[in-house]
Amino acid sequence: MALVFRDTTIITGDPARTILYNAALAVEGDRITAVGPSTEIMARYPQAEIFDGRGKALFPGLINCHAHMTATLHRGITEDTAFPSRLRFPVEIRSLLSDEETAIMATLAAIECIRTGNTTVLEIGSELIRYAAPLVQSGLRLFLAESANDGETAPGWRPGEPVHRFSPRLREEGLARMQHLLETWHGKEGGRIRCMPAATHTEANSPQMLQQVRALAERYDTGYTIHLGQSPLEVETMVRTRGVRPALYLFHHDFLGPRLIAGHCRYLDPAEISVLGTTRSCVSHQPAMAARRAVIPPIPALQAAGCTIAMGTDNNTQDMVQVLRIGLMLDRILRADPVFPQPEDVLEWTTQGGARVLALQDQIGSLEVGKKADLFVLDTRRPHLVPTMRIVSGFVHNGHPADIEAVMVDGRFLMRDRRVLTVDEAEIIARADEIGRRTWQRLRERYPGVPFPFTLAPL
C-alpha cells in the first residue's frame, strides 16, 4: 500500500534546491512515486496510508561517508587525547571485546545514526564480518568497507608512525577478508547493502597493497577508501620513509581517481591538492572530529581543484546534525567569510555530495520521483526552530537530533514517533554502557603503568 506524507514542507534537495510548501510525497515500495501539491497527490492516492505532515518538514536522509561504528567504545576518552592518541596502551581496547560485545557497540552507533537522520552510512572497520549482520538488521543503507594494511607494526603502534616492513602474508589475509565480505554482503537486501575495500593508512600500505585494493574495487564495480593526510606525523613519516608526501605516494602508485574516497585530507600541500583534484578523487570531510583535533581541512581548495566533497562523522559519535553545523562553521572560519557556505550548501554536501561520492546519485540524495524513499521527518514546532521561514537554516544552526521524529530507508520506517523500530534501544543502551565501563576498567587494570589522564566514574 502507498504511504502519503501530506500537508507538509518538503526540502527536495533537487539541483534547484526547491522547497515545496503544503505539499505531499507518496511512497510505494522502496521508491518515491509522487511529489507535489497535497490536494493533487491525495486525489491520486485515495487509498493510501496517511502521514499527517503539518508542522513538520521532510528532508533527504543524511549520508555519512566515514564512520567507525564500534568506536562508540571510545566515547568520553579519545575525543580528548589528540590524534594519534597520547594514550599509549600496548593493545587496542577493542581487542578486549567479544564478537557479541563488538556487535552491541556497533548497534549502539546504528541507533544514533537513525536518531540523527543518517540514512546511509559508510562504515570502515577491520573484521567487519563480526558485526555486519546486526548492522544490516538496523535497516540503514550501508556501505561496509573492510579495512586492512600489509605493514607490520609493533604492539602499541599508532597511525602515522612508521611500519617495520611490508608483509605478503598480511596482504593476502587482508585481501581475503575484503573479498569474503564482498562475497557475503555486497548487493544484499535488495541492494541496500554494498561493500568496498579499504586500505587503512598511507604509511601502513605497500604499493602492491594499494594496487590490489584498487583492482578489487574495480572488479566489483565499487568504491574504495583510505585515511589520508590525517596527522603531521603521517606526513613526516611518509617523507622520511617513502620520500614523498602522502597524497603523492598514492598518486605515484595509481591509487587516486573518482572511485577513491579519501578520508580526512587535513594536512595537504598545494601539489597534493592539485593531484587529488585532477584525478577527480572524492574526499570525505569529518568536520566535527577535525575541530576536536584542532585542524581545519582545506576543503574549499579541494573543491576548487575538482574533488567531490562528502561529509562524515568519524569516531565516537554518528551525530550528523553536529557535522552539518560544525562543517558550516569551520568553513566560514577558514574562508573568513560570514556568508559562505550557506546552510543549504552544507546540507547539499551531506546529501547529494554523499550520493555522488558513493556513485548512487541516481538513487539517493534528494526527494524526487523515482528515487529511493530515504528521508527524515523534522518536527518544526520546537522552541528553537520557530519561526520557520527558512527551515534549512533553522535546522543547521539550531536543530537537535531530538527534533527528528521519523526516519525512513527504502520506504520502511526505522523510527516513527521518535521510537526506533528495528532495534531494542533500551536493551542496547544498557548493555553498551556496561560493556564500555567494564572494558576501560579492564584495560587500565591490565596496564597499571600506562599513564591515564582521566578519573572515571566508579563501576
Ligand SMILES: [Zn+2]
Ligand atoms: Zn577514520
